[in-house]
Amino acid sequence: MRRRTFLFGALAGSTGCRYDRRPRLNVFNWSAYVAPSTIPNFEREFGVRVRYATYESNEEMLAKVITGNSGWDIVFPTHNRVPPMAAMGLLSPLDHRRLTNLGNLEPAFRAPAWDPELRWGVPYMWYGTGIAFNRSVMPAPRAWADLWSGRLAGRLTMLDDPEDVLGACLKKLGLPFESTDAGELGRARREAIEQKRLVRAYLNAEVRDQLVAGDVLVAQMWSTTAAQAIYDAPSLDFVFPAEGFPLYADNAVILRESRRQELAHEFVNYLLRPRVSADIVMATRTATANAAGKALLPEAIRTNPALYPPEELMRRGEWPGTLPAAAQRLRDRIWTEIKAA
Amino acid sequence: MKRGLGFYAAGVYGFLHLPLAILVAFSFNTSRFTVWEGLSLRWYQAVFTDPEMMEAAWNSVVIAVVATVISTAAGTLAAYGLWKRGSRWISGSLYLSLVTPEIVTGISLLAFFQWAFRWLNWQLGLHTVILAHVSFSMAYVAIVVSARLRTLDPALEEAAMDLGATEWRAFRRVTLPALMPGIVAAALLALTISFDDYVITSLVAGVDSQTLPMVIYAMARRGANPSINAISAIIVVVFGALIIVSQRMRDA
Amino acid sequence: MRGWFLLPARLWLWLLFLAPLAIVGGYSLLTRGTYGGVELPWTFENYQRTLDPLYGAILLRSVVIAAIATALCLVLAFPLALFIARANERKNLYLNLVILPFWTSFLVRTYAWLFLLRDTGLVNTVLLRLGITSAPLPLLYNDGAVVLGLVYGFLPFMVLPLYATIERMDPALLEAAADLGARPWRTFFRVVVPLARPGIWAGVVLVFIPCLGAYLTPDLLGGGKSVMIGNLVQNQFTTARDWPFGAAISLGLMLIATGALGIVYWRGPKEIL
Numbered sequence: 047m048r049r050r051t052f053l054f055g056a057l058a059g060s061t062g063c064r065y066d067r068r069p070r071l072n073v074f075n076w077s078a079y080v081a082p083s084t085i086p087n088f089e090r091e092f093g094v095r096v097r098y099a100t101y102e103s104n105e106e107m108l109a110k111v112i113t114g115n116s117g118w119d120i121v122f123p124t125h126n127r128v129p130p131m132a133a134m135g136l137l138s139p140l141d142h143r144r145l146t147n148l149g150n151l152e153p154a155f156r157a158p159a160w161d162p163e164l165r166w167g168v169p170y171m172w173y174g175t176g177i178a179f180n181r182s183v184m185p186a187p188r189a190w191a192d193l194w195s196g197r198l199a200g201r202l203t204m205l206d207d208p209e210d211v212l213g214a215c216l217k218k219l220g221l222p223f224e225s226t227d228a229g230e231l232g233r234a235r236r237e238a239i240e241q242k243r244l245v246r247a248y249l250n251a252e253v254r255d256q257l258v259a260g261d262v263l264v265a266q267m268w269s270t271t272a273a274q275a276i277y278d279a280p281s282l283d284f285v286f287p288a289e290g291f292p293l294y295a296d297n298a299v300i301l302r303e304s305r306r307q308e309l310a311h312e313f314v315n316y317l318l319r320p321r322v323s324a325d326i327v328m329a330t331r332t333a334t335a336n337a338a339g340k341a342l343l344p345e346a347i348r349t350n351p352a353l354y355p356p357e358e359l360m361r362r363g364e365w366p367g368t369l370p371a372a373a374q375r376l377r378d379r380i381w382t383e384i385k386a387a
Numbered sequence: 388m389k390r391g392l393g394f395y396a397a398g399v400y401g402f403l404h405l406p407l408a409i410l411v412a413f414s415f416n417t418s419r420f421t422v423w424e425g426l427s428l429r430w431y432q433a434v435f436t437d438p439e440m441m442e443a444a445w446n447s448v449v450i451a452v453v454a455t456v457i458s459t460a461a462g463t464l465a466a467y468g469l470w471k472r473g474s475r476w477i478s479g480s481l482y483l484s485l486v487t488p489e490i491v492t493g494i495s496l497l498a499f500f501q502w503a504f505r506w507l508n509w510q511l512g513l514h515t516v517i518l519a520h521v522s523f524s525m526a527y528v529a530i531v532v533s534a535r536l537r538t539l540d541p542a543l544e545e546a547a548m549d550l551g552a553t554e555w556r557a558f559r560r561v562t563l564p565a566l567m568p569g570i571v572a573a574a575l576l577a578l579t580i581s582f583d584d585y586v587i588t589s590l591v592a593g594v595d596s597q598t599l600p601m602v603i604y605a606m607a608r609r610g611a612n613p614s615i616n617a618i619s620a621i622i623v624v625v626f627g628a629l630i631i632v633s634q635r636m637r638d639a
Numbered sequence: 640m641r642g643w644f645l646l647p648a649r650l651w652l653w654l655l656f657l658a659p660l661a662i663v664g665g666y667s668l669l670t671r672g673t674y675g676g677v678e679l680p681w682t683f684e685n686y687q688r689t690l691d692p693l694y695g696a697i698l699l700r701s702v703v704i705a706a707i708a709t710a711l712c713l714v715l716a717f718p719l720a721l722f723i724a725r726a727n728e729r730k731n732l733y734l735n736l737v738i739l740p741f742w743t744s745f746l747v748r749t750y751a752w753l754f755l756l757r758d759t760g761l762v763n764t765v766l767l768r769l770g771i772t773s774a775p776l777p778l779l780y781n782d783g784a785v786v787l788g789l790v791y792g793f794l795p796f797m798v799l800p801l802y803a804t805i806e807r808m809d810p811a812l813l814e815a816a817a818d819l820g821a822r823p824w825r826t827f828f829r830v831v832v833p834l835a836r837p838g839i840w841a842g843v844v845l846v847f848i849p850c851l852g853a854y855l856t857p858d859l860l861g862g863g864k865s866v867m868i869g870n871l872v873q874n875q876f877t878t879a880r881d882w883p884f885g886a887a888i889s890l891g892l893m894l895i896a897t898g899a900l901g902i903v904y905w906r907g908p909k910e911i912l
Contacts, residue, residue: 072594097594102608105878112675113501117510117594130674200777208878246780247862252609259420261758261775371673382879386697386866396722396733399715403740403794406751409761413754421754421764465648477648480656482904486844486896488852490869491889494876495659498886502662522655525648558644583744586854590876600746607750607859616754619747626742634735 071309072097074107074118076296077251078274079171081329088316094309102250103206111136111301119304120313122170125160125295129368132166138302139165144311147318150338155295159365167297168314169335171270174293174355174363175210176286178257178267178275187264189288190218194237199244201263203256206248208381209366210292211238214266217289224366226373235380239387248385257282268294273331273352284352286359293363295335407623414616430617440602440618447599450513450588451581454520459574461521462528463566467558469529470536485526492523493587500591511593519591520584524577531576535569575633579626660893667886675880685887694871694888701867704782705850708789712797712846713839715790720801720838721831724808734802741795749859752788753779756860780862788856793849797842804838805831844903848896868892 073085077100085096101107104127110116114136123131131137142148145168148156155169177187187193193202193214204211213223215234225231246262247253251271256262258279267275272284298317300310316322323339326332333353334340340348348354355363369377414431418424434440469478484492496519500511509515539562547557563570585600592601599618606612667685669677688694723733740748755761758775766772778784812834816826832839854869861867866874868888875885 099594099597103878105880108675108880109877113504115504115508115510117512134674200780206878246777249862255609255612259759374673375671378879378881382871382874382881383693385874386693386871392718392722392725395718399719399794400736403737403791406755406791407740407743407748410747410751410754413761421759421761461647461651464644464646465651468644468648472645474645477645477652480652481648482900483893483897484656486848486900488849488854488869488892488896490852490854490872491663491892492659494872494885494889495663496655497876498662498666498882499655499659518655522651525651525655529648579742583746585746600744603744603746603750604855604859607746607753615750619744619750622747623743626744627739630735630739630742634731 068093068095069306069309070095070097071306071313072099072117072119073313074099074101074110074121076100076122077102078271078330079122079296079326079332081325083329084317084322084326087322088313091316092309092312096313102252114303116301116303118301119306119310120298120300122296122298123167125158125167125169125297126366126368128160128167128297128299131299136302137166138300138304138307138310140168140300140314141307141311144308145315145318147315150318150320150323150336152335152337152340155335158295160367161297167299168318169295170298170317171332172293172295172335173269173333173353174286174291175205175213175266175268176272176284176291176352177264178272178282178284179264180257180260180281181283182281183263186283186285187287188285190214191289192287193264193266194218194241194244196244198264200246202244203247203249203253203262203265204241204245205266205268206250208377208384210266211248211384212377212380213292213366214287215241217287217291220289223290223292223364224369226369226376228376231376231380235384238384242384242387254278269352269355270330270332273350276352277331286355286362288362291363293360293365295365407619410616411620411623414613414620416613416616419613430613431621433614434617434621437614439597440599440614443597443599443602446513446596447582450516450520450596450598451578454517454524454581455574455577457517458521458524458528458577459570462525462573462577463532463570465525466529466532466536467562467566470533481526481529484523485530489523489584489586493519493590496522496587497590511591511596513593513596515591515593516588516596516598519587520581523584523587524580527576527580528573531573532566532569535566535572539565571633571636575629578629582626660890663886663889666883667890669883671881671883673880675882677882685883688884689887689891697866697868697871700782701851701869704786704789704867705847705853708786708793708850709797709843709847711786711790712794713842716794716797716801716842717835720798720805723798723802724805737795737798745792746855748792749788749856752784752791753859756784779860782861784860785853785857785867788860789850789853792856793846796845796849800841800845801835801838804835804841808834840903844899848899851895852892 071094073096075098079100080098085098088094089096104124107121107123108127111118111121112134128137142164148164148168151169156164158169161167177193179187193204204214212231212234215237216223216225216230218237219230219233221230221234225234251268253262253265253267254271254275257265257275267284269284272282276282276284298314300307300314304310318336320336320338320342323334323336324342327334327339327343327347331347331353351359413421415426415428416423417427417429465477465481468474500515504510544557544561547561548554552560583600585604588598589601589604592598603615603618606615666677668681668683670680670682670684672678719737723730723737726733753760756778757763758777758779762778763772763775767775808831812830813826816830852869853867854873857867857870872885872888872892875881875888
């Protein structure tokens with residue numbers, strides 16, 4: 047009996063034991079957003095240990111972070127989540143003196159609409175929402191409206207994201223993406239519920255493997271996830287719908303609760319290095335906001351239409367802003383209704 | 388009728404065990420698709436060389452062991468206390484805890500921790516997971532031990548006390564040894580439940596406390612992956628062995 | 640001295656059971672923060688919302704799915720429990736064979752069905768190879784798959800209480816019925832089933848309530864489309880960012896669980912604890 051107690055006690059004690067005395071940094075990022083070498087290289091160069099975990103949606107990240115003591119140091123919210131996070135006091139203002147590589151950013155991202163002084167976050171990767179499909183089994187869809195076709199029953203997925211799904215419905219109806227009007231949103235809701243019987247599931251990037259495997263034929267998808275899937279399965283293709291589409295940028299932010307502000311700044315600065323940025327894109331097929339990094343990329347990737355759409359196409363895209371609180375709540379409620387229908 | 392029942396039982400056992408058997412079988416498949424291509428241990432290799440999975444496995448073990456120790460001790464004492472004295476509140480709450488859906492337990496504990504953290508300056512982590520596991524294991528331990536207690540004769544303890552033993556001594560020397568098989572069974576049950584839990588753990592886990600079910604779930608959501616087959620096979624074998632060993636010990 | 644034994648349990652009761660539930664109760668009466676969390680003012684609005692027919696539909700669906708799964712479990716488990724109770728030497732072995740799947744991870748067992756039923760899973764691959772079908776059948780991501788997963792996961796929970804009750808049955812009663820001329824089926828329905836009622840109630844409660852609040856099974860096998868109450872609650876705490884509403888639904892669920900437990904207490908065995 048005594049020996050057993052001792053053993054258990056020792057095991058319990060070991061949970062608090064840190065044999066690793068290096069400083070730690072906790073980074074919470076979207077899945078498939080770094081190269082295999084990115085984190086180990088940083089650990090080696092700075093003599094630290096990085097705990098790196100991934101999430102699949104802003105809400106998943108926000109749910110952990112919103113309490114103010116989640117334990118994470120750096121997270122990557124989408125651009126229209128940054129102002130509310132800052133307003134809630136979750137973010138730590140960036141010290142530009144430590145971010146020496148800030149000049150590497152694309153001109154378009156140096157003073158973005160959501161954070162003109164880059165006070166809260168550094169743009170990391172950007173993308174748009176469109177339609178990924180299996181070219182060998184079906185003709186290319188052209189518009190959001192094509193996702194309501196009965197032929198797709200059970201082989202279609204939509205994103206598990208209220209903004210994207212409602213946005214697609216609004217665009218299909220010819221209404222603005224950021225509509226806050228209750229009537230317009232009501233119509234969009236009806237569309238979404240009508241489409242629901244065709245939808246196999248609401249999935250984010252996790253549907254990538256199923257697209258590649260052929261379980262799913264058509265998916266509302268972010269352009270970077272689509273590019274990754276196409277890389278694995280060339281029979282896939284991606285298109286930005288004719289009616290219009292949203293553009294997003296994920297930003298690296300430092301949480302106010304972080305007790306390692308300096309190290310966090312080092313990491314963000316590290317991500318801004320051209321070589322690091324280029325390596326990430328090569329490994330993950332994402333679109334970086336880093337101009338110097340983009341310049342190091344091979345031609346094929348730099349001109350990939352899914353990742354870097356041509357200028358005329360970009361004009362049909364819009365960058366959704368932060369909605370006022372009441373409109374946000376209305377949309378959230380509608381999303382619950384759609385999911386529950 | 389007996390023959391028919393026998394066939395039926397075989398059918399149900401097949402239903403229960405076949406999916407697991409298939410799962411294990413395909414963990415040895417070379418190909419990652421469901422066409423059999425050959426024997427291979429590559430998925431097992433993938434499992435053991437995956438640092439995230441190994442760390443999660445370690446976390447699961449630590450959490451399960453610590454939570455089991457605490458909940459078995461507390462649950463045994465509770466069952467004993469209820470046997471001797473009875474308390475409608477406690478037994479009623481234990482019942483309720485048993486049938487409360489996991490999601491409700493999970494969010495209530497999450498809400499409690501977040502509220503408590505305003506004063507405690509803690510974060511979510513291994514300790515919160517362990518506390519949560521103790522919370523839902525208590526009822527299981529109490530039930531198993533109670534069942535065993537009911538087979539005991541209270542007269543034995545009274546005799547010991549008549550002979551001069553204190554209450555605690557009587558408990559330790561007379562009741563506890565007789566209770567051992569029940570306690571071991573309860574501990575095993577608590578261990579399994581704790582190791583297996585996903586819903587509650589995912590809600591109260593922190594940065595450092597990824598557990599094996601959380602890793603498996605994340606992989607499963609991204610689609611079928613033979614590594615999951617491999618780790619599942621390992622879990623099945625390990626726990627299967629655990630029961631067989633415990634049964635042997637009990638029969639011995 | 641006696642009270643000392645119950646001290647850990649009391650600690651558990653207040654800190655890890657009642658306090659969390661109280662906080663959830665508090666949350667259910669507050670208003671949601673726009674991006675999560677709760678804020679004043681106090682309101683009953685969340686409970687009013689639970690009465691909305693939209694959520695009534697989800698509750699109904701959850702009840703139906705849970706009921707079907709429970710009924711299937713009962714029908715499948717009863718003969719098996721009979722079989723085990725009648726086996727004389729190998730009783731332990733048969734019991735262990737039932738318990739063994741239960742000891743392995745619930746997640747693993749649910750994943751096993753994911754592996755079997757996917758479009759590129761074993762069942763479809765076999766059917767396609769044998770030429771029985773020409774396109775993969777959508778076996779996954781529907782209510783049927785969810786029921787299957789639930790039955791598979793909870794069958795042992797139904798077998799064990801049934802077995803416990805049947806085993807304690809006096810064989811003399813069955814013989815008496817036979818002597819009085821009753822045929823096997825009649826004996827079964829008129830004697831065995833009524834006598835097994837405590838076990839049936841225990842099994843039904845142990846299966847129905849967790850099925851009602853199931854989260855993992857509808858999530859993995861239902862594709863996030865077959866929304867049951869458990870998923871709805873989880874949803875409120877993440878995507879929908881409406882903690883108070885989620886809290887209100889949770890308490891409603893607890894109410895149902897307590898009610899069901901109350902019924903069993905009143906009608907069934909008086910002593911499990």
